[in-house]
Amino acid sequence: MKERLGDFPAFLASYEEPPKKGLRVNTLKISPEEFVRRSPFPLSPVEGTSCGFYVSEEKPGADVWHFAGLYYLQEPSAMTVGETAKDCPKNRVLDLCAAPGGKTTHLAAEMGGEGILIANEIDPARARALSQNVERMGITNCAVTCAPPEKLAEQFPAYFDLVLVDAPCSGEGMFKKEPNAIPEWSEENVARCALRQREILEEAAKTVSSGGRLLYSTCTFAEEEDEWQIEAFLCRHSEFTLLRLNKLYPHEFCGEGHFCALLEKKGIASPPPAERGDASSCLLTSGVGSSSCPFAVGEGAFSCPPPASGGGVGEGVRPRSSIKPYPVRRNALANRAFSSFREEVGLPVEGEITTLPDGRMYLVPAGMPDVGVRLLRLGVELGEWDGKLFKPAHALAMAFGGKAKRKLSLSREESEKYLRGETLQTSLANGWCVVCAEEFPLGFGKCVNGSVKNHLPKGLRKIK
Numbered sequence: 001m002k003e004r005l006g007d008f009p010a011f012l013a014s015y016e017e018p019p020k021k022g023l024r025v026n027t028l029k030i031s032p033e034e035f036v037r038r039s040p041f042p043l044s045p046v047e048g049t050s051c052g053f054y055v056s057e058e059k060p061g062a063d064v065w066h067f068a069g070l071y072y073l074q075e076p077s078a079m080t081v082g083e084t085a086k087d088c089p090k091n092r093v094l095d096l097c098a099a100p101g102g103k104t105t106h107l108a109a110e111m112g113g114e115g116i117l118i119a120n121e122i123d124p125a126r127a128r129a130l131s132q133n134v135e136r137m138g139i140t141n142c143a144v145t146c147a148p149p150e151k152l153a154e155q156f157p158a159y160f161d162l163v164l165v166d167a168p169c170s171g172e173g174m175f176k177k178e179p180n181a182i183p184e185w186s187e188e189n190v191a192r193c194a195l196r197q198r199e200i201l202e203e204a205a206k207t208v209s210s211g212g213r214l215l216y217s218t219c220t221f222a223e224e225e226d227e228w229q230i231e232a233f234l235c236r237h238s239e240f241t242l243l244r245l246n247k248l249y250p251h252e253f254c255g256e257g258h259f260c261a262l263l264e265k266k267g268i269a270s271p272p273p274a275e276r277g278d279a280s281s282c283l284l285t286s287g288v289g290s291s292s293c294p295f296a297v298g299e300g301a302f303s304c305p306p307p308a309s310g311g312g313v314g315e316g317v318r319p320r321s322s323i324k325p326y327p328v329r330r331n332a333l334a335n336r337a338f339s340s341f342r343e344e345v346g347l348p349v350e351g352e353i354t355t356l357p358d359g360r361m362y363l364v365p366a367g368m369p370d371v372g373v374r375l376l377r378l379g380v381e382l383g384e385w386d387g388k389l390f391k392p393a394h395a396l397a398m399a400f401g402g403k404a405k406r407k408l409s410l411s412r413e414e415s416e417k418y419l420r421g422e423t424l425q426t427s428l429a430n431g432w433c434v435v436c437a438e439e440f441p442l443g444f445g446k447c448v449n450g451s452v453k454n455h456l457p458k459g460l461r462k463i464k
């Protein structure tokens with residue numbers, strides 16, 4: 001670093017300062033202007049971003065608005081990755097190394113519910129955290145998968161118009177936030193990381209469509225993992241060109257540092273899904289599935305059947321005609337139960353609904369292909385029908401609850417009680433309602449004779 005940097009003393013001195021904390025406003029739920037106006041703590045803008053802010057609050061993750069998904073805590077320089085993606089086509093997006101979801105949630109906010117987003121994480125425990133963040137932020141157009149990059153490359157050849165590789169790295173930009181990264185650093189580890197990144201990039205490149213973009217980023221300063229990695233990739237892949245390269249150092253930017261390179265694959269970019277009528281190639285649409293369909297894999301996860309070769313839009317996309325329909329009568333009853341819940345709460349949920357053999361119901365975004373790998377989340381989970389009753393899923397409240405007619409608007413103090421799992425009092429008539437911190441959904445509640453039964457999932461409750 002001494003040889004490379006003009007102002008090495010300033011770089012070194014930056015490590016004496018406390019780590020910079022940031023949050024990114026979730027524009028799917030609130031505008032940055034409105035958030036700033038009503039923010040529970042002081043904010044100052046992160047340069048070069050439209051929705052990033054520095055925050056000095058001790059525990060911004062403990063605030064009710066965090067539970068409501070109004071913001072994501074993100075290291076300020078990491079926000080530049082999503083900002084770089086701003087001008088890229090985003091009809092079909094893959095975030096290949098996505099957990100815990102900083103960049104996924106940024107991309108989703110930029111997509112504004114349009115197009116399809118596949119957020120993949122190889123590590124199952126981290127994939128669960130990613131899935132929870134996708135839920136909390138109310139994202140509707142995302143599938144969360146858990147697979148190695150080569151599986152996705154196999155399933156999605158030349159499919160995405162934007163692929164993000166936020167690669168596992170030696171983490172030199174994490175030394176302040178995670179001091180454990182310091183003893184783990186070694187020249188050998190940098191070389192190991194560089195090799196792994198090269199392998200991931202090779203698989204990622206296969207998934208980029210003609211005219212599509214590949215965005216590569218790390219939170220390290222090692223050239224082997226950054227500039228040299230990109231240089232070597234471009235030597236191996238003459239079909240890619242470099243559009244932009246950005247390296248942020250902690251003494252030049254008010255953040256811990258990040259590297260980011262944007263590449264483009266030669267060719268003509270594909271038109272947006274609406275023009276191609278992709279919705280008809282969606283695997284999981286209303287009434288699709290069968291009792292022999294092996295969806296249930298592990299706790300809270302399901303997996304799609306293996307892909308048929310070719311078919312649909314682009315290689316590897318399974319045509320819906322190849323799936324046995326879910327029993328018509330049972331499906332009609334499940335849909336009716338959901339419709340009556342939707343009417344009761346006044347939820348504006350439109351679109352095709354998929355009921356899995358175990359009764360779980362999903363709203364799958366139009367154009368979502370058969371992902372063909374282990375899935376943790378597909379669009380929005382609406383709830384579960386047990387043959388008699390419909391039980392709403394938390395994801396439904398987080399994604400659509402803001403527009404519900406039956407809302408219970410709570411003060412901050414009351415919201416804290418709800419988040420702790422307590423029962424509340426209400427003057428609302430009996431029935432289901434969306435419980436909100438002011439107007440922002442926290443989850444469901446059921447009003448019974450003046451009390452609100454708390455339906456916030458136990459695992460998401462706030463521990464004192």
Ligand code: SAM
Binds near residue numbers: 098101122167169
């Ligand atoms: N993009 C994330 C965010 O913004 O929150 C951070 C991603 S982190 C830098 C890199 C991720 O890559 C980790 O979650 C790690 O589990 C995953 N990873 C590790 N080895 C991998 C491999 N061989 N292939 C794909 N992903 C891998």
